[in-house]
Amino acid sequence: MTDVTAMTATQIAGLVATGAASAVEVTQAHLDRIAAVDGRVNAFLHVDTDGALAAARDIDARRAAGEELGPLAGVPVAVKDVLTTKGVPTTVGSKILEGWRPPYDSTIVERLRAAGTVMLGKTNMDEFAMGSSTEYSAYGPSRNPWDTDRIPGGSGGGSAAALAAYEAPLAIGSDTGGSIRQPGAVTGTVGAKPTYGGTSRYGLVAFSSSLDTPGPCARTVLDAALLHAAIGGHDPRDSTSIPAPVPDVVAAAKLGATGDLSGVRLGIVTEFGGEGAEPGVTAAFNEAVDTLTKLGAEIVEISCPHFRYALPAYYLIAPSECSSNLARFDGVRFGLRTGDDGNRSLEEVMSLTREAGFGPEVKRRIMLGTYALSSGYYDAYYGQAQKVRTLITRDFTAAFERVDALISPTTPFVAFPLGARTSDPYQMYLADLFTIPSNLYGGPGISVPCGLSDGLPVGLQVMAPTLADDRMYRVAAALESAVGTFTPPAL
Ligand code: GLN
Numbered sequence: 176m177t178d179v180t181a182m183t184a185t186q187i188a189g190l191v192a193t194g195a196a197s198a199v200e201v202t203q204a205h206l207d208r209i210a211a212v213d214g215r216v217n218a219f220l221h222v223d224t225d226g227a228l229a230a231a232r233d234i235d236a237r238r239a240a241g242e243e244l245g246p247l248a249g250v251p252v253a254v255k256d257v258l259t260t261k262g263v264p265t266t267v268g269s270k271i272l273e274g275w276r277p278p279y280d281s282t283i284v285e286r287l288r289a290a291g292t293v294m295l296g297k298t299n300m301d302e303f304a305m306g307s308s309t310e311y312s313a314y315g316p317s318r319n320p321w322d323t324d325r326i327p328g329g330s331g332g333g334s335a336a337a338l339a340a341y342e343a344p345l346a347i348g349s350d351t352g353g354s355i356r357q358p359g360a361v362t363g364t365v366g367a368k369p370t371y372g373g374t375s376r377y378g379l380v381a382f383s384s385s386l387d388t389p390g391p392c393a394r395t396v397l398d399a400a401l402l403h404a405a406i407g408g409h410d411p412r413d414s415t416s417i418p419a420p421v422p423d424v425v426a427a428a429k430l431g432a433t434g435d436l437s438g439v440r441l442g443i444v445t446e447f448g449g450e451g452a453e454p455g456v457t458a459a460f461n462e463a464v465d466t467l468t469k470l471g472a473e474i475v476e477i478s479c480p481h482f483r484y485a486l487p488a489y490y491l492i493a494p495s496e497c498s499s500n501l502a503r504f505d506g507v508r509f510g511l512r513t514g515d516d517g518n519r520s521l522e523e524v525m526s527l528t529r530e531a532g533f534g535p536e537v538k539r540r541i542m543l544g545t546y547a548l549s550s551g552y553y554d555a556y557y558g559q560a561q562k563v564r565t566l567i568t569r570d571f572t573a574a575f576e577r578v579d580a581l582i583s584p585t586t587p588f589v590a591f592p593l594g595a596r597t598s599d600p601y602q603m604y605l606a607d608l609f610t611i612p613s614n615l616y617g618g619p620g621i622s623v624p625c626g627l628s629d630g631l632p633v634g635l636q637v638m639a640p641t642l643a644d645d646r647m648y649r650v651a652a653a654l655e656s657a658v659g660t661f662t663p664p665a666l
Contacts, residue, residue: 308371360634455628
């Protein structure tokens with residue numbers, strides 16, 4: 176049998192379904208790969224060896240008993256450490272939750288188990304999903320398998336690095352401003368942010384509740400679609416979950432793979448043009464646009480005049496929501512407690528715990544958000560940002576009257592060297608220039624590899640209307656059918 180770690184999730188599921196490989200063999204091969212390379216990649220914060228093998232044995236037993244298993248049964252998956260996992264450490268990349276073992280599974284993890292996937296472990300991330308490089312993780316950065324001196328993106332860099340390093344064929348991320356798509360772009364993998372509310376936030380440790388969206392990461396568009404179908408759909412335990420079925424993303428990916436985009440209209444956002452994508456990214460994107468045209472798509476230029484205010488609006492809304500959400504980390508209920516020597520007041524213990532438990536970026540956001548929400552400044556900052564959010568939504572709505580989907584480079588630049596942007600927060604924030612608008616709007620977005628720039632991967636983003644996630648899969652799969660997938664040099 177050829178190396179299963181090099182296979183797609185679809186291929187692995189096929190092997191397990193026919194009995195050509197057992198789920199235990201598949202799982203063990205991935206655990207061996209993690210043991211061999213993760214010292215250099217640091218994609219995982221926790222590898223759940225025993226849990227993974229037990230889950231795999233269960234799948235094998237059920238298959239042997241003749242049970243009908245789903246399309247991803249026996250496929251290993253790596254889960255971003257932002258999602259709660261019953262009895263398995265969940266840190267959110269923060270010291271403040273070190274050692275916390277949640278008493279319950281998030282809905283996403285519950286559905287992964289129900290689909291018969293095998294959870295390998297929890298992946299590294301920027302603390303509380305704030306960042307674009309994993310350098311803000313309290314547990315050291317993950318490294319990009321394409322060049323281990325470079326960042327794998329963030330905040331879900333661990334999940335993307337695990338895919339690119341062939342440690343897992345599937346992974347879960349969460350996207351508040353780009354944390355699924357940007358890591359996908361810089362590691363040459365596929366990352367999809369579903370429509371907000373299309374995937375459940377129950378058990379997703381909150382950063383910015385009106386933006387946070389869990390979603391699938393994979394090495395192919397079809398694999399991402401299969402994972403999306405497995406985790407998506409209504410969840411009564413999340414009040415913002417949409418009571419509608421998941422669009423048929425798997426059929427859309429299969430349709431796209433035929434390479435025919437005739438009748439599909441794609442918009443290129445004028446305002447993203449002049450702005451700041453580096454030349455190699457622009458060149459790869461332009462080449463992909465030519466490819467999409469050859470596949471039959473009609474390309475239209477569309478102005479979305481308010482997109483230029485998306486980044487500043489996001490950096491008021493997301494910190495505001497975070498300052499409220501992170502108030503719960505008080506040294507009383509979860510994880511770390513510092514200075515509780517019997518002589519200190521509750522307030523002092525809370526303050527010492529938060530001082531010791533949160534890293535500098537998280538503190539910066541809490542302070543920014545608290546300031547933006549304070550009386551006297553609320554209207555000028557938070558209120559104004561919400562108005563901008565409405566204008567951005569209107570730009571999307573107007574654009575989708577003319578085109579089926581919008582396309583752009585996913586990121587302005589390829590994977591940068593570790594340390595290159597940590598001293599200037601604004602430089603780090605720019606990584607999400609092109610991904611943030613669709614979070615503010617709530618529509619789906621996907622990043623699919625479209626080429627290389629100086630030997631490093633470039634992603635193309637497809638943004639679709641809310642609840643039309645299938646459209647972006649069709650376009651992404653068509654592009655993939657033409658340009659192929661991208662494999663990093665051997666680690
Ligand atoms: N990089 C952005 C931030 O730091 C987005 C993060 C995310 O999507 N979780 O907020």
